Amino acid sequence: MxxxxxxxxxxxxxxxxxxxxxxxxxxxxxxWIRERTGIGxxxxxxxxxxxxxxxxxxxxxxxxxxxxxxxxxxxxxxxCTPEYLFPCGACQIQAAIGAVHAAAYDINxxxxxxxxxLNAAQAYIRAGVxxxxxxxxxxxxxxxxxxxxxxxCVLFGDGAGAVLAQAREDGESRMLSSIQGADGTKGMxxxxxxxxxxxxxxxxxxxxxxxxxxxxxxxxxxxxAVRQVAVCIAQVLEKAGLTPEExxxxxxxxxNVRIIEAVARNLGVDIGRFPMNLERVGNMxxxxxxxxxxxxxxxxxxxxxxxxxxxxxxxxxxYGACVLVW
Ligand code: UT7
Numbered sequence: 338m339x340x341x342x343x344x345x346x347x348x349x350x351x352x353x354x355x356x357x358x359x360x361x362x363x364x365x366x367x368x369w370i371r372e373r374t375g376i377g378x379x380x381x382x383x384x385x386x387x388x389x390x391x392x393x394x395x396x397x398x399x400x401x402x403x404x405x406x407x408x409x410x411x412x413x414x415x416x417c418t419p420e421y422l423f424p425c426g427a428c429q430i431q432a433a434i435g436a437v438h439a440a441a442y443d444i445n446x447x448x449x450x451x452x453x454x455l456n457a458a459q460a461y462i463r464a465g466v467x468x469x470x471x472x473x474x475x476x477x478x479x480x481x482x483x484x485x486x487x488x489x490c491v492l493f494g495d496g497a498g499a500v501l502a503q504a505r506e507d508g509e510s511r512m513l514s515s516i517q518g519a520d521g522t523k524g525m526x527x528x529x530x531x532x533x534x535x536x537x538x539x540x541x542x543x544x545x546x547x548x549x550x551x552x553x554x555x556x557x558x559x560x561x562a563v564r565q566v567a568v569c570i571a572q573v574l575e576k577a578g579l580t581p582e583e584x585x586x587x588x589x590x591x592x593n594v595r596i597i598e599a600v601a602r603n604l605g606v607d608i609g610r611f612p613m614n615l616e617r618v619g620n621m622x623x624x625x626x627x628x629x630x631x632x633x634x635x636x637x638x639x640x641x642x643x644x645x646x647x648x649x650x651x652x653x654x655x656y657g658a659c660v661l662v663w
């Protein structure tokens with residue numbers, strides 16, 4: 338059984354925030370943000386949620402595929418910024434779209450989450466467990482960003498993307514290979530704490546409350562990304578029996594234009610084959626890849642038979658990639 342993506346969708350909050358506005362909130366400049374990251378503006382939530390954005394993205398993917406929500410077997414939501422610890426966001430999206438026959442659960446692999454979700458969908462489909470799976474990446478990072486820390490808050494944006502993956506017995510479209518990994522020993526270089534322990538027997542130091550926002554050692558993450566993503570893509574291509582020249586597009590997690598350029602250089606691939614949208618939307622963690630995929634799809638830049646590499650990396654630390662025949 339092969340996995341074919343038959344619909345894509347995305348949703349962004351309505352409010353744009355450019356670097357000039359950021360400079361009013363923290364000590365930064367448009368020039369610094371553009372030079373160091375490639376980001377020009379991002380969308381920030383003024384009430385949109387992981388569930389509302391994810392729901393909109395899913396409905397667009399279903400509409401494009403011409404499939405009713407009740408025909409979906411599983412919803413996998415990649416997010417690290419859920420509104421609730423439980424019910425999970427995937428169950429809330431299931432209710433919102435009326436996917437009455439679908440199982441649903443969340444995946445937290447930070448910025449690698451969407452690729453991990455797609456890899457899981459492929460495994461379910463190949464094993465014959467499910468036939469139609471919505472894989473969603475949805476984040477409202479502005480709710481965990483530290484708005485007094487200029488080194489992190491300027492990087493992130495909110496948004497959601499989704500694909501509908503379907504089992505097919507024939508046709509060229511499929512996933513050729515996948516790879517994923519983690520290095521938990523370096524997890525704290527990019528972290529955001531959950532709730533503190535405050536039970537009747539044990540209370541954590543209230544000063545720890547400061548750590549309940551996103552913190553990052555940018556340099557460490559940068560070095561990890563440049564090194565690991567190139568290795569990971571080389572490995573996933575080798576598994577598929579392909580060389581970089583045989584791939585049409587490399588769709589990477591949109592964290593930083595310099596990371597993407599370094600990966601392209603390491604692979605010896607022209608940067609023109611690495612589409613980017615981070616100038617307009619910033620780093621949306623697990624939503625970055627599916628939003629870009631949807632934009633490319635709707636612009637008619639993906640053609641059946643094209644070979645595409647997806648690769649995500651981030652908190653965990655996690656990394657993953659897959660090769661698709663579109
Ligand atoms: O998706 C999750 C994965 N996350 C990432 O992939 C992020 C990876 N890391 C990066 O993209 C980069 O490390 C950053 C963009 C976060 C930072 O770039 P950098 O070139 O590593 O800068 P830096 O942290 O070394 O900071 C250089 C200088 C510092 O000033 P001093 O100490 O040299 O005087 C910072 O205080 O830039 C300063 N700085 C800023 N200045 C203006 C840090 N943030 C800002 C800012 N505006 N927003």
